[in-house]
Amino acid sequence: MSDAPEVNRGLVTPVRVVIALCLVAPFVAMLWVGSYAKTDPEFAGIPFFYWYQMLWVLISTLLTMVAYKLWQRDQRARASQKGGAPE
Amino acid sequence: MNDGVNGVALAVFIFFFLAVTVMGFLAARWRKAENEHSLDEWGLGGRSFGTWVTWFLLGGDLYTAYTFVAVPAAIYAAGAAGFFAVPYTILVYPLIFTFLPRLWSVSHKHGYVTTSDFVRGRFGSKGLSLAVAVTGLLATMPYIALQLVGIQAVLDVMGVGGGENTNWFIKDLPLLIAFGVLAAYTYSSGLRAPALIAFVKDTLIYIVIAVAIIYIPIKLGGFDEIFTAANEKYTAAKAGGLVPPEAGQWTYATLALGSALALFMYPHSITATLSSRSREVIRRNTTILPLYSLMLGLLALLGFMAIAAGVKATNPQLAIPQLFEDMFPSWFAGVAFAAIGIGALVPAAIMSIAAANLFTRNIYKDFIKPDATPAQETKVSKLVSLLVKVGALVFVLTMDKTVAINFQLLGGIWILQTFPALVGGLFTRWFHRWALLAGWAVGMVYGTVAAYGVASPTQKHFGGSAKEIPGIGEIGYIGLTAFVLNVVVTVVLTFVLKAAKAPEGIDETRPEDYTADAGDPGVEVELPPATAGTSH
Numbered sequence: 344m345s346d347a348p349e350v351n352r353g354l355v356t357p358v359r360v361v362i363a364l365c366l367v368a369p370f371v372a373m374l375w376v377g378s379y380a381k382t383d384p385e386f387a388g389i390p391f392f393y394w395y396q397m398l399w400v401l402i403s404t405l406l407t408m409v410a411y412k413l414w415q416r417d418q419r420a421r422a423s424q425k426g427g428a429p430e
Numbered sequence: 431m432n433d434g435v436n437g438v439a440l441a442v443f444i445f446f447f448l449a450v451t452v453m454g455f456l457a458a459r460w461r462k463a464e465n466e467h468s469l470d471e472w473g474l475g476g477r478s479f480g481t482w483v484t485w486f487l488l489g490g491d492l493y494t495a496y497t498f499v500a501v502p503a504a505i506y507a508a509g510a511a512g513f514f515a516v517p518y519t520i521l522v523y524p525l526i527f528t529f530l531p532r533l534w535s536v537s538h539k540h541g542y543v544t545t546s547d548f549v550r551g552r553f554g555s556k557g558l559s560l561a562v563a564v565t566g567l568l569a570t571m572p573y574i575a576l577q578l579v580g581i582q583a584v585l586d587v588m589g590v591g592g593g594e595n596t597n598w599f600i601k602d603l604p605l606l607i608a609f610g611v612l613a614a615y616t617y618s619s620g621l622r623a624p625a626l627i628a629f630v631k632d633t634l635i636y637i638v639i640a641v642a643i644i645y646i647p648i649k650l651g652g653f654d655e656i657f658t659a660a661n662e663k664y665t666a667a668k669a670g671g672l673v674p675p676e677a678g679q680w681t682y683a684t685l686a687l688g689s690a691l692a693l694f695m696y697p698h699s700i701t702a703t704l705s706s707r708s709r710e711v712i713r714r715n716t717t718i719l720p721l722y723s724l725m726l727g728l729l730a731l732l733g734f735m736a737i738a739a740g741v742k743a744t745n746p747q748l749a750i751p752q753l754f755e756d757m758f759p760s761w762f763a764g765v766a767f768a769a770i771g772i773g774a775l776v777p778a779a780i781m782s783i784a785a786a787n788l789f790t791r792n793i794y795k796d797f798i799k800p801d802a803t804p805a806q807e808t809k810v811s812k813l814v815s816l817l818v819k820v821g822a823l824v825f826v827l828t829m830d831k832t833v834a835i836n837f838q839l840l841g842g843i844w845i846l847q848t849f850p851a852l853v854g855g856l857f858t859r860w861f862h863r864w865a866l867l868a869g870w871a872v873g874m875v876y877g878t879v880a881a882y883g884v885a886s887p888t889q890k891h892f893g894g895s896a897k898e899i900p901g902i903g904e905i906g907y908i909g910l911t912a913f914v915l916n917v918v919v920t921v922v923l924t925f926v927l928k929a930a931k932a933p934e935g936i937d938e939t940r941p942e943d944y945t946a947d948a949g950d951p952g953v954e955v956e957l958p959p960a961t962a963g964t965s966h
Binding site: 365367369373374375376387390392393397399400401403404407410411414 | 510513516517519520521523524527528652653654655656657672673674676679680682683686687713720723724727728731
């Protein structure tokens with residue numbers, strides 16, 4: 344994720360923190376098995392354990408998409424600041 | 431399971447299989463390149479595939495016998511514990527997003543085609559590159575073995591040999607047929623065959639998935655009934671359950687994490703990734719992958735449906751094919767079997783070709799015959815792809831086929847040990863090459879010995895992939911424990927070696943290479959041929 348370090352702009356920016364959070368969130372949610380190892384509440388007859396994880400497929404996708412968009416914007420901003428040279 | 435041959439299903443199955451095989455042979459002529467004897471042509475499909483063909487190929491890697499047979503079988507046998515495959519695939523996206531674009535950039539800047547190439551260029555170490563190549567070859571074999579088991583399960587349920595027959599030939603006939611078809615068709619047409627066949631296969635698979643996850647639950651009276659029946663079975667058997675017990679949660683989490691870290695270390699995953707046109711394509715594709723995970727989750731539930739439908743399989747791998755045979759009209763069962771069979775065949779072909787390329791490029795050319803001609807390279811590659819399959823066959827014959835998911839997990843234990851050199855190397859040059867090699871060795875030895883020591887009810891060794899984590903006391907995935915050990919050794923030795931001023935080796939990459947994109951100076955969109963000898 345690290346690019347050519349620019350001292351004036353800094354490597355850690357609020358946008359990058361948000362990107363990192365988006366990418367880390369699925370790990371926290373999925374590896375904390377105790378938080379979802381239960382059958383209730385059910386959804387359409389499917390125990391919580393299963394539909395919750397399937398729901399996270401969608402959440403994780405959304406988070407990755409947000410991270411992708413933010414990253415693109417971040418890169419473009421940096422490129423234009425540097426005077427048009429890509430990355 | 432062997433209750434006579436299901437004629438209609440078998441006929442439909444054979445029809446699709448023949449169609450696919452004919453396509454495979456025709457594929458050898460499709461968009462024919464100038465020189466069919468170059469390794470590039472056979473092993474990388476000439477590298478002229480567009481984005482959408484690449485995308486289909488990547489899809490071909492994902493829907494394998496793992497999805498269709500192994501994961502639902504694990505659920506059928508053990509319940510919730512087998513569902514770890516879903517969090518596993520969820521964790522893959524942020525990982526891909528983080529490191530694959532960097533790998534794409536540096537590879538396209540320096541013409542790397544394999545992970546070994548990168549490791550050698552980054553750390554200037556032939557030894558480390560060899561270690562990565564050998565691991566890739568070894569780890570691919572059990573993964574291919576899993577595909578063979580998938581094809582075997584389908585043939586078995588259709589009544590083509592197999593069953594509890596005492597005659598070894600009849601009993602192993604499905605396996606031998608599976609092996610024969612795979613070998614013949616990879617040998618003759620290389621990667622072109624999988625690419626073309628992927629279209630047929632994915633269409634079949636989507637139809638079967640859609641029908642299976644809608645039609646079967648309705649026929650069984652809804653998910654309520656399905657889960658109630660499943661719960662009753664686990665309670666009666668005192669094994670498994672609808673949620674992992676307290677003691678199984680570490681196992682669940684470590685299996686998910688370890689598998690996710692391992693996925694993109696496999697030679698075949700890297701081949702597919704590097705053939706995309708730009709680094710942005712990789713990130714964009716990441717956001718589409720979840721469709722696969724969702725399907726995987728729904729297919730996994732088939733394991734519960736098999737229980738509810740009253741499928742009694744002594745070998746859990748047969749549960750899903752048997753469910754299809756019981757629930758569907760014969761002709762559609764044939765379609766479903768063809769989807770599973772071809773769905774196992776294509777990835778197995780892709781895997782064995784990727785492993786063969788790895789051997790030819792990083793072992794044969796680097797260590798055995800540096801001045802090999804392109805024709806020789808192609809010959810060696812084809813031969814090795816065959817040997818890799820023989821290796822896979824050995825795994826099938828010596829390991830417990832009733833827990834096929836173990837094959838993939840065993841491969842994961844090994845391939846995960848290349849993670850520090852590859853991903854570590856993508857982000858930092860801090861690690862010392864010798865430390866990485868030592869860490870790899872420790873991880874490999876620990877992982878293999880630990881896996882060897884796991885007994886299952888049916889065999890004394892390699893009976894499972896989870897074991898007590900030393901120092902923590904919980905049961906966890908051996909691959910992840912070995913990986914942590916690997917990293918600790920690498921870090922400690924790096925400090926020692928740096929203090930001792932051991933030679934660092936030459937790094938041929940520069941920091942800006944890792945962020946270069948298509949269009950930047952020096953970035954080749956089409957990677958050079960896998961062999962240095964050909965230049966077209």
